[in-house]
Amino acid sequence: MKTILCSSYRVCSPLVLPSWYTSVGVETNFYYDRRNARESQRRKFHQSREYHGQSRNSKNNLELSRLGGTIGALTIAGYLAWKKSTSNVAQLDAKKTPHETGKHDQVLKHLPHFSRNQVAEHYDDSRRIWVSFRRGVYDVTEFVAVHPGGSRILMAAGGSLEPFWELYPVHQKSDVFQILEKYRIGNLNEEDVVEAQEAVDHFKGEPMRHPALIRRADKPFNGETPPSLLTEKFHTPNDVFYVRNHLPVPQVDAKTYRLEIDGINLTETTFSLQDIKKFPKVSISATIQCGGNRRTEMGKDKVVAGLGWTGGAIGNAKWTGARLVDVLRSAGFKPEAYKHAKQLHVKFDGLDTDQSGECYGASVPLSYLLDGNFDAILAYEMNDKPIPIDHGFPVRIVLPGIVGARSVKWLSRVSISEEESQSPWQQRDYKVFSPSVSLETVDFSAAPPIMDTPVTSYICSHNNGDKVKKGPVKLQGYAFSGGGRGIVRVEISLDKGKTWNVARISDTANLESTKNWSWVLWEANVNIQANAEIWVKAVDSGYNQQPEDFNNIWNYRGLLSTAYHKIYLEAR
Amino acid sequence: MKTILCSSYRVCSPLVLPSWYTSVGVETNFYYDRRNARESQRRKFHQSREYHGQSRNSKNNLELSRLGGTIGALTIAGYLAWKKSTSNVAQLDAKKTPHETGKHDQVLKHLPHFSRNQVAEHYDDSRRIWVSFRRGVYDVTEFVAVHPGGSRILMAAGGSLEPFWELYPVHQKSDVFQILEKYRIGNLNEEDVVEAQEAVDHFKGEPMRHPALIRRADKPFNGETPPSLLTEKFHTPNDVFYVRNHLPVPQVDAKTYRLEIDGINLTETTFSLQDIKKFPKVSISATIQCGGNRRTEMGKDKVVAGLGWTGGAIGNAKWTGARLVDVLRSAGFKPEAYKHAKQLHVKFDGLDTDQSGECYGASVPLSYLLDGNFDAILAYEMNDKPIPIDHGFPVRIVLPGIVGARSVKWLSRVSISEEESQSPWQQRDYKVFSPSVSLETVDFSAAPPIMDTPVTSYICSHNNGDKVKKGPVKLQGYAFSGGGRGIVRVEISLDKGKTWNVARISDTANLESTKNWSWVLWEANVNIQANAEIWVKAVDSGYNQQPEDFNNIWNYRGLLSTAYHKIYLEAR
Structure with a gap:
C-alpha cells in the first residue's frame, strides 16, 4: 500500500507543482512573501517514505490516490514541462540565501x-x-x-x-x-554588530505537508492547492486543502486543550474538547477562501503586496462540530440581551502566538451571530476526520461566507466585546482600499475589515498559455460568493464578451436559501478552432457580477482579486 | 398659503421636469413603455389650484415648499432650457394618437x-x-x-x-x-370588425400625482423622481417618491380593509387595519428601488425592454407599521416549525387586479423571514403619514434590501406556501438573463426572480452633457446595495479610472450591521478645468464593486442596470 500511495504522489506532483511558477512568472509581492530557499530539499523530504509512513495520514492518502487516478495520465509533454519548470525554481532558489545581504x-x-x-x-x-x-x-x-x-x-x-x-x-x-x-x-x-546566529527555529516540529501543495511561503507555511485539483471533488481533500498560516503552528494536546468563553453578558466558562463534543454535532459544507486568492492576476500590471496566490487559495470542506451559539448559550448567551446594545463584536483568539505572546486574532460583528441563518461552527472535524494540525487542531471556528482570515484556527478564546479584535490582521491587513491608496498614504481606519466576499470564478482545468488541440475543449472551474449568496450562473466568452455561453453548474446552490456557504463547480464544452482568450464570470443570487478587469478594483494589498478570469489558449 | 405652495411648485417644475427628455433622448423601450400622449394637458391640470387645494396634500406640500427653496434659484438659462424642452415634449406627444394605427x-x-x-x-x-x-x-x-x-x-x-x-x-x-x-x-x-369604442377606463379615479414626477407611463401610472431631488433629503418626500404601478390603483376603504393570513402551519386569520395597528409599532428606514432603475443607460447601445427610467426609480423612506413576524405569530407562526421543512415561500397578494381578477403578486423564500436580522414590515405609514394611495394605502409590505417589485402594495393576503408566487412578475418579468438571451430564446426557468440587488451609484446633481463653469464643481448622488449590505466607499474618477477620489458619504451606513436597508447620499468637490467624463462607482460591505460598463451585464429586460454612472460635463 505504501508503495502505491507513494507512486501516486509521484505521478501527481509533476503535473501540479511546478507549472505555476512558469505561468505566473515572477511574483509581485514586496512585503509578506518570500520565495522559499529550501523548497527543493523539502519537497524531496516530503516525497520520501517517511511522510507516507505516517499512519494518521493513511486515510487521506487513500482519498488522494483516487484523485491521483485522474491526474495520473501524465504525458511526456507534461513531464518535460515539469522538468523545465523545476529547474527554473531551482535557479531562482539558488539566487537567494537564507540571509540576504544588502x-x-x-x-x-x-x-x-x-x-x-x-x-x-x-x-x-x-x-x-x-x-x-x-x-x-x-x-x-x-x-x-x-x-x-x-x-x-x-x-x-x-x-x-x-x-x-x-x-x-x-x-x-x-x-x-x-x-x-x-x-x-x-x-x-x-x-x-553580532554575526547573525542560527536563531531558535520557531517553526520546528511543524506538520509535514503534502507535496502537491504549492509553497507560497515556508515560515510561516503557506501552501496553495493546485487549481487543477479543485474541480476533482466538491469537498477538497484535507491534505491538499490550501494552508494559510500567519504564525508558527502551535502544538496542542487534545487532552489538555481548553476553550475559554467570556465577555459582555456571558459567564466566563472553560470547555474541554470533550465538553464541546457533548453539544449537538452539526455539519455544514463551506468554502473557505483566502482574501488574497488570485492575487497574482491583480498584480500583473501593477505590483501588489502579499503572497503570490493563483486561484488555489480556496477550498470547500465538510466542517463538523458544535454550533457556536449552542456553546455560547451554555455560558449564558441570550440573543435578546443584545437587542438594544450598541454594536458588539465576537472576538476569536488563536493559540498561535509570536514571541511577545500576542496571538492571531479576528472578530466579526455580533449581528452575524444574531442572524438566525448564520452557521458559525466550532469545528473539530474536517471532511469527517479530526481537524488536521495545519487547519486548527483540535478546534477552529468556521465562519461560512466570510473571508478565511476570520475563521481562526487553534481556537483558544471566544469573547463578546465592545471593540473589534485589535490584531493587525483585523485592523490593517485584510482591508481593501481605493485604487489610489498606497501603503504610504493609507489611513487604515478608512476601510472596514473584509467580512463577506464578492462573487468570483476561476478556470481550473487550463493554465494561461496552455496549448490545446483544435476542436472540443472541456473547461472546468469553480465559482463562489460570500454572504450565503448562491451562484445563479457562470458564463464563458470566447470573443471578449461579444457573446456568452452559460456553463453547466453543480447543483450545490440553493437559490431559495440564504445559506449558500459552498462553491459550485462548473464545466463547459467549447470549440476551439484558433488561439482564443477565454473569459469566465459568475453571477450570484444578489445578481452581483464580477468586474471585467482589475484596473479599478486594484488595491495595494492585492485583496479580493475577483475580476473575470481570463486565460489564453493556443490552438494547435 | 395656497398661492405660496403653488408658486413653489411652479418654480420647481421647470428645473426638474423636462430636462430628462432632452438629456435621455429617444427612449429605447419596445415593450412596456408608452410615451404618454396626454402629458401636457395633465401637467396643466396638476399645476392648477385644484390640485393644491386638496387638504390631504397640504403637509406634503409644505415639505416640498422647503425643498423648492433650494431648487427655487431659477436662472434665466434654466427657464429657457425648460421652455425649449417642454416644447420638445409637446412635439413628441403630437406625433402619437391614443390608438396607433398599423x-x-x-x-x-x-x-x-x-x-x-x-x-x-x-x-x-x-x-x-x-x-x-x-x-x-x-x-x-x-x-x-x-x-x-x-x-x-x-x-x-x-x-x-x-x-x-x-x-x-x-x-x-x-x-x-x-x-x-x-x-x-x-x-x-x-x-x-367593431370600431374601437371608448372602453371602460380602469384607471379612472386614480390619485393625482405631483407634477414633479417624470411620467414614464400613464396607464398604469409610472412616475420617476427627478434625480436632482433625491439628494435633497435622506427620506424622499412622499409626493415625489417614484411610483411603479403594474395595474390600476385599487380604491380601498380603510374601514373595510382586511388582510388575510394563511398557509402551511398557520391558522387562517383575518386582520383589519385596526388589528394591525395593535401590534408593536416599529419603524425602519429603507430604500426601495425598481429593478429597472437606470434602464436607459443599459439601453443606450442595445435596445432593452421596459419603462425608460433614468436614475430616479429609487427612493428612501421611513416605513412604520407592524413587523410581519409579529402578525404571523398571532396566526400561529413558529419559526422552529419550519426548520426541517423543504424550502417554502411567503407569498404576497395585492388588491390591484386585472379584469380576470388576477392580482399583482410576489413572494420571497421563507428563509428571509426566518433570518433574525430581516425586517419585513406591514407598513401603514410612510414618512410619518398614512401610506399614500399610490404607495399602497392602507397597507403594503416593505421587504428591505430586496427589489421593489416584491414589496407588494394594497396588500390583501400573506400566505406561506410550497410554491413561489405564480404571477408573471415573479415567474418571468423581474429576472435577469445572460447577455446572449433574447425574448425569443429565453427559458424563464433558467434564472431566479431578483431578490436582493447589487451595489449601484448615481450622480444626481448633474446630467450628461451639462455645461459647467471651469473651477470647483460639487457633485452629489446616492449609492445603495441590497441584502442589508452597507456602502463602504463611493469613488469618483475624472480620468476614466486612472485615478480615483473618495467621496464624502452620509453617516447612514453602519458597516458593523447586516441591516443596511437605506442608501447613502454622497458628495464630492471636483475641479473641472476642461471637458470631462465623470465616473462614479460604489463598493459595498461585501466588497462588491459595480461593473465598469453595461456590455457584459446587458439583459433584454434592462434590469439591474448597475454599471458605473458616467456623465460628460462640458467646461466653459
Whole structure:
C-alpha cells in the first residue's frame, strides 16, 4: 500500500507543482512573501517514505490516490514541462540565501556611527524610535503608523530587528530591505554588530505537508492547492486543502486543550474538547477562501503586496462540530440581551502566538451571530476526520461566507466585546482600499475589515498559455460568493464578451436559501478552432457580477482579486 | 398659503421636469413603455389650484415648499432650457394618437378571411391559439411561451385582444404591433370588425400625482423622481417618491380593509387595519428601488425592454407599521416549525387586479423571514403619514434590501406556501438573463426572480452633457446595495479610472450591521478645468464593486442596470 500511495504522489506532483511558477512568472509581492530557499530539499523530504509512513495520514492518502487516478495520465509533454519548470525554481532558489545581504550589511561612510547603547535610548515617540539591523541604524518613528504589522514593530524599539525578523521571515526580502534603508540614519559600531546566529527555529516540529501543495511561503507555511485539483471533488481533500498560516503552528494536546468563553453578558466558562463534543454535532459544507486568492492576476500590471496566490487559495470542506451559539448559550448567551446594545463584536483568539505572546486574532460583528441563518461552527472535524494540525487542531471556528482570515484556527478564546479584535490582521491587513491608496498614504481606519466576499470564478482545468488541440475543449472551474449568496450562473466568452455561453453548474446552490456557504463547480464544452482568450464570470443570487478587469478594483494589498478570469489558449 | 405652495411648485417644475427628455433622448423601450400622449394637458391640470387645494396634500406640500427653496434659484438659462424642452415634449406627444394605427388596421390581400366564430374555435393548444386585433387574425400558439405577461394572453384565446390591451395599454406601441404582425395568418371579416369604442377606463379615479414626477407611463401610472431631488433629503418626500404601478390603483376603504393570513402551519386569520395597528409599532428606514432603475443607460447601445427610467426609480423612506413576524405569530407562526421543512415561500397578494381578477403578486423564500436580522414590515405609514394611495394605502409590505417589485402594495393576503408566487412578475418579468438571451430564446426557468440587488451609484446633481463653469464643481448622488449590505466607499474618477477620489458619504451606513436597508447620499468637490467624463462607482460591505460598463451585464429586460454612472460635463 505504501508503495502505491507513494507512486501516486509521484505521478501527481509533476503535473501540479511546478507549472505555476512558469505561468505566473515572477511574483509581485514586496512585503509578506518570500520565495522559499529550501523548497527543493523539502519537497524531496516530503516525497520520501517517511511522510507516507505516517499512519494518521493513511486515510487521506487513500482519498488522494483516487484523485491521483485522474491526474495520473501524465504525458511526456507534461513531464518535460515539469522538468523545465523545476529547474527554473531551482535557479531562482539558488539566487537567494537564507540571509540576504544588502545595504544593511554595509557601513555608509557619510552617516555617523552609534553604539548599541545609544540606539537603546530611542525606544519611544518622545525620543524617536530607533532600531538596528545588521550594520544599519534606522529611525522608524514615521514608519510605525504605516507598518502593516501594527505596533508590533515597537517590540524592537531601541534594539535590533534581527530576532523579530527570524520569527517573521516574510520581512527577509529585498523589497523590505529597500523600504528599511529609507529610514537609515547611521551605522552600528562594529563591535556591536553580532554575526547573525542560527536563531531558535520557531517553526520546528511543524506538520509535514503534502507535496502537491504549492509553497507560497515556508515560515510561516503557506501552501496553495493546485487549481487543477479543485474541480476533482466538491469537498477538497484535507491534505491538499490550501494552508494559510500567519504564525508558527502551535502544538496542542487534545487532552489538555481548553476553550475559554467570556465577555459582555456571558459567564466566563472553560470547555474541554470533550465538553464541546457533548453539544449537538452539526455539519455544514463551506468554502473557505483566502482574501488574497488570485492575487497574482491583480498584480500583473501593477505590483501588489502579499503572497503570490493563483486561484488555489480556496477550498470547500465538510466542517463538523458544535454550533457556536449552542456553546455560547451554555455560558449564558441570550440573543435578546443584545437587542438594544450598541454594536458588539465576537472576538476569536488563536493559540498561535509570536514571541511577545500576542496571538492571531479576528472578530466579526455580533449581528452575524444574531442572524438566525448564520452557521458559525466550532469545528473539530474536517471532511469527517479530526481537524488536521495545519487547519486548527483540535478546534477552529468556521465562519461560512466570510473571508478565511476570520475563521481562526487553534481556537483558544471566544469573547463578546465592545471593540473589534485589535490584531493587525483585523485592523490593517485584510482591508481593501481605493485604487489610489498606497501603503504610504493609507489611513487604515478608512476601510472596514473584509467580512463577506464578492462573487468570483476561476478556470481550473487550463493554465494561461496552455496549448490545446483544435476542436472540443472541456473547461472546468469553480465559482463562489460570500454572504450565503448562491451562484445563479457562470458564463464563458470566447470573443471578449461579444457573446456568452452559460456553463453547466453543480447543483450545490440553493437559490431559495440564504445559506449558500459552498462553491459550485462548473464545466463547459467549447470549440476551439484558433488561439482564443477565454473569459469566465459568475453571477450570484444578489445578481452581483464580477468586474471585467482589475484596473479599478486594484488595491495595494492585492485583496479580493475577483475580476473575470481570463486565460489564453493556443490552438494547435 | 395656497398661492405660496403653488408658486413653489411652479418654480420647481421647470428645473426638474423636462430636462430628462432632452438629456435621455429617444427612449429605447419596445415593450412596456408608452410615451404618454396626454402629458401636457395633465401637467396643466396638476399645476392648477385644484390640485393644491386638496387638504390631504397640504403637509406634503409644505415639505416640498422647503425643498423648492433650494431648487427655487431659477436662472434665466434654466427657464429657457425648460421652455425649449417642454416644447420638445409637446412635439413628441403630437406625433402619437391614443390608438396607433398599423398593419392590423389593413386587409392583407394575400391572406384568407375568417369570421369571428372561426377565430373562436381556436382557443387552446390542440386547436392552435388564435386571436384577433382590429382587422388582423393571428396564430399566437408559439408566442404564448415567451409572452412576458405569461399565460394571461390565453384570456384572449379565440377572441379579440382589444379589451385586454385597453387594460394593459403598454401593448399599444408600434414595436408590439410589429411583433404581433409576425403571427398574422388572416383577416377578420369586415362585419366582425367593431370600431374601437371608448372602453371602460380602469384607471379612472386614480390619485393625482405631483407634477414633479417624470411620467414614464400613464396607464398604469409610472412616475420617476427627478434625480436632482433625491439628494435633497435622506427620506424622499412622499409626493415625489417614484411610483411603479403594474395595474390600476385599487380604491380601498380603510374601514373595510382586511388582510388575510394563511398557509402551511398557520391558522387562517383575518386582520383589519385596526388589528394591525395593535401590534408593536416599529419603524425602519429603507430604500426601495425598481429593478429597472437606470434602464436607459443599459439601453443606450442595445435596445432593452421596459419603462425608460433614468436614475430616479429609487427612493428612501421611513416605513412604520407592524413587523410581519409579529402578525404571523398571532396566526400561529413558529419559526422552529419550519426548520426541517423543504424550502417554502411567503407569498404576497395585492388588491390591484386585472379584469380576470388576477392580482399583482410576489413572494420571497421563507428563509428571509426566518433570518433574525430581516425586517419585513406591514407598513401603514410612510414618512410619518398614512401610506399614500399610490404607495399602497392602507397597507403594503416593505421587504428591505430586496427589489421593489416584491414589496407588494394594497396588500390583501400573506400566505406561506410550497410554491413561489405564480404571477408573471415573479415567474418571468423581474429576472435577469445572460447577455446572449433574447425574448425569443429565453427559458424563464433558467434564472431566479431578483431578490436582493447589487451595489449601484448615481450622480444626481448633474446630467450628461451639462455645461459647467471651469473651477470647483460639487457633485452629489446616492449609492445603495441590497441584502442589508452597507456602502463602504463611493469613488469618483475624472480620468476614466486612472485615478480615483473618495467621496464624502452620509453617516447612514453602519458597516458593523447586516441591516443596511437605506442608501447613502454622497458628495464630492471636483475641479473641472476642461471637458470631462465623470465616473462614479460604489463598493459595498461585501466588497462588491459595480461593473465598469453595461456590455457584459446587458439583459433584454434592462434590469439591474448597475454599471458605473458616467456623465460628460462640458467646461466653459
